Amino acid sequence: MPFLFRDLNKKAFLRVRVSELRERTDGELVAASLRGDPEAFGVLVKRYSRPGYLVALSVTGNSEDAEDVAQESFLVALERLEDCRDRERFGGWFLTIVRNRAKNLLRRERLRRGESLSPELVSGSGGPDADLKRLDLREQLEKGMKGLSEVRREVLLLHDLEGWKHREIAERLGMPDGTVRSHLHFARRHLKEYLEGPQGFTPSGEET
């Protein structure tokens, strides 16, 4: 019985500590993670799991690859945590790791398949009607997003799916607020037109 109580106390203590850590800033969590604090690192992982996954998805266009990349990126970030000079900007630093690793993965796969290094995600090839009809909504969205540039995919996903504000995206992706708004506007318009279009793909001002 005493063991049971001790275990319960420990669990209760951990719950309190984790909920307290959730209030901490990125900088404070990074400082604690540098000392090997698992709860602090766990909160960072919770905070940036979805954004990391979404950025990876916007590069790879593939959910499985995105999951692997996001997962690996956390481990790489932990190993290189000393390189994160501005600890309060951990989010932007981490997403850069995710983006780079996702690009490396794509590059490796293309080399393995003997494909050219030109970005295939901007192909906008679109399939025949019959094929498109078989796709579920997720596949349609993924396909529709392939017509967008990488940065527009990132902005769209982080804003409309992750719920980040323009200012947060601008800060973490290192671009002006107005640029974020512009990317978001074009990305939404493109995706909407793609999904409503007869072929599932109609270019709409996606010049970049």
Next chain:
Amino acid sequence: MNALGDRVPLEPLDPGASDPGFWVRFHARVMDQAVAELARRQAQAEIGIAEVVFAWRRTLVPLALMAAALAGILLVSQEEPPASFSPIALEEALTQDLVLEPIPSVLGRGEAMDELAFLTGGF
């Protein structure tokens, strides 16, 4: 064009939307893989403190010995502090060099009415 009106529901792209346990498993996998690195960092932090103490030991021990010796020398060689003020000490100081004579002999000099006799004679 209204930006909000153009919004497309992207939830199907979130693996957690169709699989509620997805993010919990994702978190657990990351933490499992991070255990070794976190343990290494913990050990490094502990070693770091021990190393600091050890590194300072060579400097601190002789310094502490020297400080103790110096303090000892100072204590031994220091003069006694001046007597602190007290009413008794003041009275003694005032009457130190006075020739004390009994009051009758002072009065016998014909200065019986001289108030100063009391002062110069002292008590």
